[in-house]
Amino acid sequence: MRNQIVAGNWKMNNNTPETELLLDNLMQHVIRDDVSVYVAPAFTQLSQSVEKLKGHAITVAAQNMNAAASGAHTGEISSSMLIGTEVHTVILGHSERRSLYGETNDSLKLKVSSAIDAGMKIIFCFGEELSERKENKHFDLVKKQLASALFELPSDAWNQIILAYEPVWAIGTGETASPKQAQEMHAFIRQQIENQYDKSLADHVSILYGGSVKPSNAKEIFSMTDVDGGLIGGASLKAEDFMDIVNAF
Numbered sequence: 646m647r648n649q650i651v652a653g654n655w656k657m658n659n660n661t662p663e664t665e666l667l668l669d670n671l672m673q674h675v676i677r678d679d680v681s682v683y684v685a686p687a688f689t690q691l692s693q694s695v696e697k698l699k700g701h702a703i704t705v706a707a708q709n710m711n712a713a714a715s716g717a718h719t720g721e722i723s724s725s726m727l728i729g730t731e732v733h734t735v736i737l738g739h740s741e742r743r744s745l746y747g748e749t750n751d752s753l754k755l756k757v758s759s760a761i762d763a764g765m766k767i768i769f770c771f772g773e774e775l776s777e778r779k780e781n782k783h784f785d786l787v788k789k790q791l792a793s794a795l796f797e798l799p800s801d802a803w804n805q806i807i808l809a810y811e812p813v814w815a816i817g818t819g820e821t822a823s824p825k826q827a828q829e830m831h832a833f834i835r836q837q838i839e840n841q842y843d844k845s846l847a848d849h850v851s852i853l854y855g856g857s858v859k860p861s862n863a864k865e866i867f868s869m870t871d872v873d874g875g876l877i878g879g880a881s882l883k884a885e886d887f888m889d890i891v892n893a894f
């Protein structure tokens with residue numbers, strides 16, 4: 646059985662008191678033991694979140710990291726800095742990083758390799774733009790995003806990989822991929838992994854869906870065979886909504 650996962654990507658939201666409040670509210674809920682729950686606060690709130698969640702079932706992830714170990718990279722954060730704050734999971738390749746901050750398949754390959762070498766778990770994001778779906782290029786595009794960044798990894802590195810398919814047209818728009826569209830793409834993704842590696846590896850990789858997941862649609866999306874959970878943006882900022890999504894399996 647694959648791990649069921651719900652991760653909240655807080656993006657550039659929640660300063661210190663807001664983080665305190667949201668975590669307090671989340672911690673009032675019992676986390677079921679068949680779902681792994683992550684929250685990804687901003688860099689500045691990582692230590693605060695790790696401290697607060699000590700002994701609690703929610704895991705803290707970072708939203709990004711640099712591929713380099715150290716050096717002249719003003720404004721950047723390395724894997725050893727994350728690990729030093731007891732953060733062992735990082736989101737890489739989010740569409741906002743790709744579209745607003747120039748991340749490419751090539752630069753992501755370096756980041757992935759660096760995070761794997763550091764022993765970190767990666768939530769790797771990818772997905773097509775609306776224009777690419779309209780031109781029916783979404784399968785090719787997703788295949789390329791996966792192949793460029795991940796398909797040269799050795800099999801055992803996949804223990805550290807969680808995939809998150811996030812169609813860009815569904816992020817923050819209120820427009821969700823239909824459960825059928827999500828299932829179709831997730832099955833395609835799993836097939837690509839099987840083609841590149843083998844069926845057993847493909848069957849063990851958790852593939853999350855992201856893009857306007859809400860309490861009202863999570864159950865139907867999570868019921869799809871190849872959807873193993875969600876990467877949640879807006880709805881992860883409200884404890885009740887986020888926990889409703891966690892409990893939607």
Ligand code: 13P
Pocket residue numbers: 654739811815816817818819855856857858876877878879880
């Ligand atoms: P929304 O849930 O706000 O659409 O954001 C999804 C996302 O980008 C999570 O990484």
